Amino acid sequence: MGNPRIKLHRGGIALFGMAVLVALLSSCSAAASAAHLSRGCREGRRVALTFDDGPNPTQTEQILDILQSHHARATFFDEGQAVEAHPEIVQRELALGMAVGSHSYAHGKDLPTLTRADFAIDLQQAEAALTPVLGYKPALYRAPYGHTSQNMLDELHAEGYVSIGWDVDSTDWSGATVDAVVSSVLDNVHPGAIVLMHDGGLGGGNPDRVTTIAALPRIIDGLHERGYALVTVPEITGAPAVHGHERRRECSAS
Numbered sequence: 142m143g144n145p146r147i148k149l150h151r152g153g154i155a156l157f158g159m160a161v162l163v164a165l166l167s168s169c170s171a172a173a174s175a176a177h178l179s180r181g182c183r184e185g186r187r188v189a190l191t192f193d194d195g196p197n198p199t200q201t202e203q204i205l206d207i208l209q210s211h212h213a214r215a216t217f218f219d220e221g222q223a224v225e226a227h228p229e230i231v232q233r234e235l236a237l238g239m240a241v242g243s244h245s246y247a248h249g250k251d252l253p254t255l256t257r258a259d260f261a262i263d264l265q266q267a268e269a270a271l272t273p274v275l276g277y278k279p280a281l282y283r284a285p286y287g288h289t290s291q292n293m294l295d296e297l298h299a300e301g302y303v304s305i306g307w308d309v310d311s312t313d314w315s316g317a318t319v320d321a322v323v324s325s326v327l328d329n330v331h332p333g334a335i336v337l338m339h340d341g342g343l344g345g346g347n348p349d350r351v352t353t354i355a356a357l358p359r360i361i362d363g364l365h366e367r368g369y370a371l372v373t374v375p376e377i378t379g380a381p382a383v384h385g386h387e388r389r390r391e392c393s394a395s
């Protein structure tokens with residue numbers, strides 16, 4: 142017969158071991174989930190507008206003019222091939238304090254179907270376009286159409302990228318009216334929101350992004366009236382824009 146106090150002691154050690162294991166597992170899953178973020182920290186009334194598919198010589202410049210005149214910042218997910226064509230627009234994005242991330246090289250529809258090695262080729266091609274213009278290797282990535290695969294997420298994580306989704310869709314890609322786009326943002330905004338918008342691209346129901354450009358001043362004014370500060374994705378999530386930089390702080394981003 143064993144000593145019940147020893148049994149209790151052993152039980153305690155076992156419980157302690159379980160607790161350590163659970164803590165390790167949960168910290169691992171937290172690290173894994175940090176590879177993809179679709180919202181920012183809930184602290185404070187802050188929102189991050191994001192613009193995909195640029196840079197575009199007319200549309201992006203108009204959007205930058207609006208952001209600049211409203212003292213607002215945003216995040217641009219740029220396509221590698223458009224960056225090669227218009228590096229000066231990316232430099233203006235940076236000069237105005239915008240954050241810039243990768244949105245693939247050519248907006249391929251098939252990226253989620255690729256092997257990890259083939260996706261890596263597209264990722265590197267986009268990176269080769271962006272890095273000399275930014276002056277650093279980017280660390281933010283938004284998948285075209287928001288469609289990711291495990292291969293994509295694994296490669297992004299290995300290459301030091303954080304995949305950035307959104308949790309408020311402006312619907313500016315859908316052919317919606319200006320009023321509907323404004324309402325889609327203002328009716329759904331919340332602290333920590335990441336908002337999907339578009340500054341480039343020629344597809345969808347808003348090909349020249351006139352809806353986006355008309356809605357943007359009303360969206361910014363509406364957010365300011367509601368007490369929101371417009372910040373970048375790195376600011377709202379803590380995820381770095383620059384490869385190799387640490388995530389700035391832990392928060393309830395997810």
Ligand SMILES: [Zn+2]
Nearest residue numbers: 193194285286
């Ligand atoms: Zn896109």
